[in-house]
Amino acid sequence: MSEKTLTRMDLSEAVFREVGLSRNESADLVESVLNHVSDALVRGEQVKLSSFGTFSVRDKNARVGRNPKTGQEAPIPPRRVLTFRPSHLMKERVAEGNKS
Amino acid sequence: MIRSELVQIIADENPHLFQRDVERIVNTVFDEITNALAKGERVELRGFGAFSVKKRDARMGRNPRTGESVPVEAKAVPFFKTGKLLRDRLNGKET
Numbered sequence: 001m002s003e004k005t006l007t008r009m010d011l012s013e014a015v016f017r018e019v020g021l022s023r024n025e026s027a028d029l030v031e032s033v034l035n036h037v038s039d040a041l042v043r044g045e046q047v048k049l050s051s052f053g054t055f056s057v058r059d060k061n062a063r064v065g066r067n068p069k070t071g072q073e074a075p076i077p078p079r080r081v082l083t084f085r086p087s088h089l090m091k092e093r094v095a096e097g098n099k100s
Numbered sequence: 101m102i103r104s105e106l107v108q109i110i111a112d113e114n115p116h117l118f119q120r121d122v123e124r125i126v127n128t129v130f131d132e133i134t135n136a137l138a139k140g141e142r143v144e145l146r147g148f149g150a151f152s153v154k155k156r157d158a159r160m161g162r163n164p165r166t167g168e169s170v171p172v173e174a175k176a177v178p179f180f181k182t183g184k185l186l187r188d189r190l191n192g193k194e195t
Contacts, residue, residue, distance in 0.1 A: 040101040052130040084180035097138030098176030
């Protein structure tokens with residue numbers, strides 16, 4: 001598998017190519033997309049992006065965890081976690097594209 | 101929130117852009133992520149999270165209806181890990 005990692009810069013560059021706005025504005029809009037998705041999740045909303053996937057927030061109860069190194073018990077407070085469920089289309093494309 | 105609502109919010113904030121351009125911007129962001137994963141690449145968006153591809157080994161599955169064993173091929177699946185900043189924000193730790 002290739003080690004290449006895309007960042008915000010690559011996404012901005014794609015928007016710049018596709019839409020023809022300035023590089024600066026493209027970068028701002030990519031940031032805006034990510035911020036609005038984050039804000040909705042922080043409000044506790046689910047974010048459903050057809051053909052991409054669904055981000056949902058789940059509440060986890062408090063439980064007693066254990067430091068795996070020392071074996072010592074440590075309380076884990078209740079918390080909210082984010083899960084991403086890829087769409088069928090994304091799963092299919094990722095499975096097809098990475099066949100060995 | 102669904103895709104069209106996301107497009108609407110960004111269109112409202114950017115009255116100088118055509119709605120169809122905003123649609124293309126939103127689509128490009130998510131298509132680009134899918135395309136990268138389909139090529140086996142990672143996408144790291146600091147503060148938001150990272151998308152990567154995980155390999156699942158071939159295994160013996162079971163047809164839940166008949167209880168029959170069926171081989172399941174090895175495959176690659178998309179994976180998302182929440183970024184630290186977003187994880188903190190979800191738990192009320194604004195920075």
